[in-house]
Amino acid sequence: MVNEIDPTALPERVEPEVKTRADAVVLRVRRGGRTVLDGVRLGIRVDGVDLDAGSVLLRSHDREITDEWTARSGKATGTHRYAHRETVHELRHASGLEWQIHVRASADGVAVRYVLARLEGHSRLDADRTQLTLEPDARVWALDYQTWYETPRFGADVADLPPGAYGFPLLVRSPRAGVCLLLTEAAIDGRFSGAHAEIRDGGEARFALADESVEITRGPVTPWRVFLIGDLAAIVESRFVDELAPPPDPPADTRWVRPGRAAWSWWSDFYSGAQLHRQRHFVDVAARLGWEHLLIDCGWDETWVPEIVAYASRRGIQVHLWAVWHDLDGPENLAKLALWRSWGVAGIKVDFMESESKERYRWYDTILAETARLGLHVNFHGSVIPRGWARTWPQVIGYEAIRGSEYYVFYQDTPLTPAHNVIQPFTRNVVGAMDYTPVAFGAPGRTTSDGHELALSVAFECGITHFADDVDAYLARPDAARFLAELAPVWDETVLLAGDPDHEAVIARRSGDRWFVGGIATGPARRLTVPLDRLALGPVDAWIVGDGAEGGLTSHRRPVDDKLVVEVADNGGFVAIVAARGARLHRAVERPEQAAPQVDPPVQLLGPDGTAVLRTDGRLRLPPGWSAEHLDGDRWTVTAPATLAPGRAGVVTVETPGEDGVPVVAHARLFRPLTPGSHRLSALTMVAFDNESGPIERDQSNGGGNPGDGRRMRIAGTEFDDGLGASTPSRIELYLGGSADRFTARIGVDDETPGTAARMSVHADGAELFSVDVRSGEPPRDIDVDLRGVATLSLRADTLPNHPEPAHVDWASGRLHLHHDTATTAAGH
Known part of the structure; x- marks a missing residue:
């Protein structure tokens, strides 16, 4: 029998009291007398x-705060x-x-913060002296502190807990007080x-503060120090951390x-993040399962x-992009967000902040x-814990x-454990969205059962749940695929x-009239008997997927x-969909494909004045x-900024209404014509590319499957400063619109x-103009192709037939040449 939650337990009033002594200021909290x-x-x-030593209490005043x-x-x-x-x-x-x-x-806790309301100028906060003594027979569930909170969580008796730094939220069970206590903080920003x-x-x-000393000014000088108090259900279900955070302003x-x-x-x-065809496949399966998002x-x-944004939008799926935090640091880098949003990107996953400093919170x-201004979702990785930003x-x-699941991949010497998983709903997930990336059936060396893995999709909450495994791994398990299609968004x-x-x-x-239940266990196989009283449904029908x-x-x-009576395997788990007797349990539908907006032409050159005319049925x-x-009817004049360089393009997005409030999009690419002279190939905008290993690299060899992992291009010992590595x-596609005379x-083959060996060829408007077989160790070949x-x-x-293995090739020192000004004729192409 599992530990049951008492459905009749009502929250009791929490009554804090502050007393001053000559050497200290002390808080006592009473609950239910x-x-x-x-x-x-x-x-x-x-x-x-x-x-706190040597202070006297001047006055105290109370107020009721009601809000929504x-x-x-x-x-x-x-x-x-x-x-x-x-x-x-x-x-x-x-x-x-x-x-x-x-x-x-509140009914489920107490919070404290410190304020210097009359401070003149600047001072330094050197320490937060908030301190409590844990009962010697208490039990805690903790993790060793690091600024990105990715050490394993574990349970220990206070008597056995070594001194050290531990991350929030910290859960304590106090047998003498008869309650559980969760320590964390709330309402943080760049002041702290x-x-x-x-x-x-x-x-x-x-x-303990992350910074040794923090510059402070008038007003609050710390976030709220939060003490959630109650039974486990009260703590798991609490919204106190979010309630303490300020509302959006404005x-x-x-x-x-x-x-x-x-x-x-x-x-x-x-390396699939560099492969357009792989992303299309993930969109196709996501649409089949009715999901809402794709993370690249x-x-x-x-x-x-x-292109993938447009492809996904036709199935009502939104695209999110990964980035490293320092690539968005500073005004010039921050401007990338507006560019990505202009393509129709719906959100970002930003990574590796790994700091709790005031300086990093100012970046946040x-x-x-x-x-918020642009309308982009945000998923923080390598990040701090939630503190009310929801x-x-x-x-x-x-x-x-x-x-989370990435530790199966990178850190197999310290794998995930079922015990670590079971602690999360009572600690980390209490304070906000947790991107564990669950349901990793293909995890190497995992000790969790398939039922446990599937149950993480319910037991763990995140605003957008990113499923770890290959979508084909879910299709290979029909029960899993069916449940993940039903899982409420x-x-x-x-x-x-x-x-x-x-x-x-x-x-x-709960979603609507259906409840989704997820149970995860650590330890030997056993029977779980789960009371459903708190769902207040009476007799129900249940679809159960388990071990x-x-x-x-x-x-x-x-x-x-x-x-619910369910048998679970060692370190097992289960999921269930529960609804009132006779209700329909399965309701998932595949996302239909919608028509794309019309845009004509999809690729063109800008005129001498930097303008082009588009015809479209969208905004x-x-x-x-x-x-x-707007000119008339479906015609628009679009004007590029003067800073757009020759051979570079802007992407104009066209949107029409779609399902779930998600627009369906298409794109037009508008190119600045080349000017007389020579233009570096690697500085030009590509229309499209396909590449066996990672992206096409600019000014370096292909390297491996990640972007920017090449080296200086080198062919038979001859090194080059610029070009494209593949x-x-x-296949590399470029749009010239008749504005180039030659390609050199x-x-x-890169060293x-x-x-x-490989065959390298140049094609113009579908016709081959040049081809040659090249082999490693051979000196670079000079090419000069007429492009008029x-x-x-x-x-x-x-x-090549006798060389099926991938070869890394260099289009080194590539140049497009124009001998006369075609700007006056280019606009007509």
Whole structure:
């Protein structure tokens, strides 16, 4: 029998009390007439002075805070109303400095923050002195602290917990107080640095700042220090962290935020982010399963991103792109977000921030404000834990801050454990969206059952759930595919049905009139008996997918009265769809294909004045710096900025209404004609490319499957500074529109693939103009091809019958030449 949740338990009033002594300021919390938290020392050190020692209480005043907010994603979407009681304690230190302690109380916890309301100028916050002593017989569930929160979570008795730094949220079960306590923080921004728990001998736990010292000004000088208090169900279901966060300022229409499910190819195929055909396949299966999103991880290229955005949009699927944080740091880099949004990209996954410093939080502030302005979803990886941004910035639909499925791939010496998984719903996932990337059937060396893996899709919550495995791995397991097609994209309600952090977690999430139940267990095979009282449905029908007797998955449908009884394997799990007796349990439908907008012509040259005329039946989304004027009917004049270089193109997006509020898009590429002279091939915009290994590389060899992983181009020992690096088979398409006379290059097999050979050829408007067989070790070949009158140039490299292995080839020192000005005629092409 699993640990049951008492459905009759009602939240009791939480009553905090602050007392001052000569040497300390102390917080005590009572709940239901009994003390549940006592001896919590409050205070801060400012400019080397401990304000909590030697302060007197001047006055205290109370106020009721009632508010509401609308959650777009999370454990319970919709409009939530709440009431907090806040007490402001005003104190004066012996030095004359006045400071405040703000204390908030709700039905499920207490929060404290420190304020210097009358501070003149700047000071330094040297330490947060908030500290409590854990009961010696208490049990904690913790993780060793690092700024990106990816160490394993574990359970330990306080007596056995070594001193050290531990990350939030930290869960404590206090047997004497008879409650559980979750420590974390809320409402952080670029005014603050983050904090973590530092536990010393004797069970003393304090809030420790990430920065040794933080510059502060008038107003709040710390985020809220949060103490969730209650039974496990109250903690798991709490929204207190989000309630403490400020509302959006100014208020914004965020109905465009779209929770859901995402296909993601990187985990199962590292280099697939560079392969357009692989991304199309993931879109096709995602549409079949009814999912909403596609994440393209490392390797995507601006050449074909508009194409996959258009392809996915016809099935109602939105595309998100991966980026490294420092590539979006600073005004020039930040401008990339507006460019990507102009292509129709719906969101970003930004990675490797790995810092809790005030400086990094100021970077977060910038990214949050800009993505909100542009209408981009954000998924933070290599990141801090959630601290309430789901309310302030509803476009944030995920954070990593979890040792998730990628650890099967990169860190097999420290694999994921079922015990680590079971702890998450009681700790990390309490405070917000958790991008664990679940359901990794193909994980090497995993000890979880298939039922456990599938159940992570429900037990773990993220605004957009990115499924780890290859989509074909799901199709190969029909029960899994059917369940993941049914899985709701958004939740109306979340409840803990049963469990505890050491044994199992059974979570139920409601969408409409259906409940989705996910149970994960650690330890030996056993029978789980799960009460359904809290669903308040009466007799129900349930479709259950769980562990098969011989491994794999098994499913069945049966009527249930008041309990689910499920057999789970070692480290097993199960999922279920539950609804009132007689209700339809399965409702998934494939996403239909919609017609693309009309745009004519899809590729053209700009005229001498930098303008072009487009005909379209949709509305335009323009790149930054571009403008458009409606002429009449379906005609628009589009104008490029003067900064657009010759041979470069802007992508104009055309949108028409689609399903689920997602526009269907198509694109036009408008090129600045070449000017007289020579133009470096690698500086020009490609219309399209195919490449066997990774993207086409600019000014370096092909390298491996990742972008930017090549070396200096080298053919038979001769090195080159510029050109395009490719791998057989490959195709590079460029649009000239008749604005070039000649193409010259030095070509051959790069020295990084010895013993290989290829056929390299040049094609114009579908006709081959030149071809040659090249072999490694041969000196570069000089080519000079006449391009007069050519609209589309194609550079190809193919394998040879006796050399089927990929060869890396270089189009080194490639140049397009124009001897006379064609600008006056180019616009007519």
